[in-house]
Each structure stands twice: as C-alpha cells, then as structure tokens.
Amino acid sequence: MHPPPFRSQLRVVDGVARIELAGELDIATVPEVERALEDALSAGCRRLVVDLRNLAFMDSSGLVLLTRWDLGARRDGYDLALIRGGEPIDRLFKLAGLDDQFAFDEPG
Numbered sequence: 001m002h003p004p005p006f007r008s009q010l011r012v013v014d015g016v017a018r019i020e021l022a023g024e025l026d027i028a029t030v031p032e033v034e035r036a037l038e039d040a041l042s043a044g045c046r047r048l049v050v051d052l053r054n055l056a057f058m059d060s061s062g063l064v065l066l067t068r069w070d071l072g073a074r075r076d077g078y079d080l081a082l083i084r085g086g087e088p089i090d091r092l093f094k095l096a097g098l099d100d101q102f103a104f105d106e107p108g
Helices: 030-042 060-076 087-095
Strands: 007-013 016-025 047-058 079-083 103-105
Touching: 007 030, 016 030, 016 060, 030 047, 030 060, 047 060, 047 087, 060 079
Parallel strands: 016 047, 047 079, 079 103
Antiparallel strands: 007 016
8 A cells, every 4th residue: 555645835924834645755755844934934934834734744854854953943033833643653753852852832
C-alpha cells in the first residue's frame, strides 16, 4: 500500500498563515514546506501555524525543519505554532525530547 501523495497548502487569513500538510514529510518534501514558510513570511505574516494532522509519516528531516523555524521565530520575532499530528507524529516529538519545545495550538 502506497502512502498518500504529499500535499502542502498555504492559506493566509488576517495575517495568519496556516500551512496544512498531508502525506509524508521527509527529505524529499521538506523543501516544499520550507518554500511555503518563506512565502508566508514574505507575505508579511507574523504568525505561522503548521497543521500536522494529515501527515502519515514524518522523519528527522521534517523535525529538523520545524525546529529550525521554531528557533527562527524566537530569534526573529514571529510566532510559530503546530497542530498536533496523529500518534506516530506525536511520538516522534516525544522520542526526540521536543514535545515541550513547540507551541501547539488546538485545531480550529
């Protein structure tokens, strides 16, 4: 069985960028998410929300990407929040000891 194809969708509402991810976030798809985050900042968004609920898989490259952007948010003054993914995605954050590193929003 093949995983669903990767999808990244950027929506901007009232200066808040919401990036919805689906499929597998890995070394092959990280550049697409990076571009979406960069596009959101370039558009003037100061709050970025990355929705992980529809991810089937995320590897360490996805975790590194999100960690870099979280550190950038702290350094550069924009907000980054995540919406928790399913159990395998959530477990990755816990195993890496990063569960408390990120701001997690409730789905909305």
